[in-house]
Amino acid sequence: MNIVITGASKGLGKAISEKFAADKQGHSFFLCARNAETLKAFATELQARFPRTTVNFYACDMGVKAEAEAFANWVLGFNKPVDILVNNAGQFVPGSISNEPEGVLEQMIQVNLYSAYYLTRVLLPHMIQARQGHIFNMCSIASLKAYDNGGAYSISKYALAGFSRNLREELKPHQVKVTAVYPGAAYTDSWSGSGVDPQRLMDAGDIAEMVYATAHLSPRACVEDIILRPQLGDL
Ligand SMILES: NC(=O)c1ccc[n+]([C@@H]2O[C@H](COP(=O)([O-])OP(=O)(O)OC[C@H]3O[C@@H](n4cnc5c(N)ncnc54)[C@H](OP(=O)(O)O)[C@@H]3O)[C@@H](O)[C@H]2O)c1
Structure with missing residues (x-):
């Protein structure tokens, strides 16, 4: 399969990449993240651990329209049908509507919503034409439930859930599947330094198992x- 995963160098994206790579079918990966060094290190490690896979990677900021579209066009340049697209890149900034810094909502919408919208819109015509593919959108429990310190992050994740539901309806007749993933707290870099006991949270691999x-x-x-x-339950 040809598998595109955004935000793949750490956390859930990394765990999902590892889960698919481990099934020994020799998938091709198209991975992105902002930090080129971390991404390259992970891609190199994945390729070495699973020699049947082909790991391609591209550093970009998915919250910047031109960069997200450049990533999408780079993927298209391989002339391979996209079988799996995981819109995972995202950022968690806790805050409250009343007092979070100016600009946080715009930043959260850019990184957590527009990233998926930009990438999907470029790849979609090709997936529709091929009548195949499966799109996963990494929403959150914060897409379903308001909570203290939800703020702009939760608003952006509700929006991503709306994107995912609309996409599902739109793609039913085209044989392209859409799945919204709503994880509660899973221990990743987002949580390091939070002081929360990792044992209280899910493992990133739990989410990867379900996606797989x-x-x-x-x-x-x-x-x-x-x-x-x-x-x-939730924290
Ligand atoms: N962990 C949880 O408890 C949890 C729960 C619910 C939902 N989620 C969602 O799951 C997704 C992944 O979260 P995570 O916990 O795995 O986060 P993480 O450990 O911080 O990893 C995020 C990954 O995305 C990349 N990334 C971040 N911003 C990016 C951008 N603008 N463009 C491209 N890549 C970007 C990061 O690499 P660079 O920093 O190098 O860009 C990294 O590879 C997010 O959408 C998050 O909202 C997480």
Whole structure:
């Protein structure tokens, strides 16, 4: 399969890449993140651990329209149909509407919503024409539930869920699947330094397992929503 994953150098994106790479089918990966060195280090490691895979990578900021579209066109340049697209790149900034700094909402919308919209819109005509593919949008429990310190992050994740639901409706007749993933807290870099006990949270691999399983159903079935929470519930 040809697998495009944004925000792939750490956390959930990294775990999803590793899960697909481990199934030994020799998939081709098209990965991005902003930091070129971290991305290259992960891509090199993935390629070495799973020699049957082909790992391509491209450093870009998915919150910048021109860079997201350049990444999309770089993917198209390989002339391979996209089988899996994981719109995962995102950023968590806690805050409250009343007192978060000016500009945070714009930043959250850029990185958490527009990133997926920009990339998907360039790849979509090709997926529709090929009548295949599966798009995963990394939403959050913060897409479903308001909570203290949700602020702009939660607003942007509600918007991403709206994007995902509309896309699902639009793509039903085109044989392209759409799944919204709504994870609760999973221990990744987003949580390092927070003081939260990693054992209280899910493992990034838990989310990867669900994405992987969902990608392996028959063409007649589409898992529309994946909702996962830590066993003890939300923090
Ligand atoms: N972990 C959780 O508890 C949790 C729960 C619900 C939803 N989520 C969502 O899951 C996604 C991944 O979160 P995570 O916890 O895995 O985060 P993470 O550990 O901080 O990793 C984020 C990844 O995305 C990349 N990235 C960040 N901003 C980017 C941008 N503008 N353009 C391109 N790449 C970018 C990062 O690399 P660079 O820094 O080098 O760009 C990194 O590879 C996010 O959308 C997040 O909102 C996470």
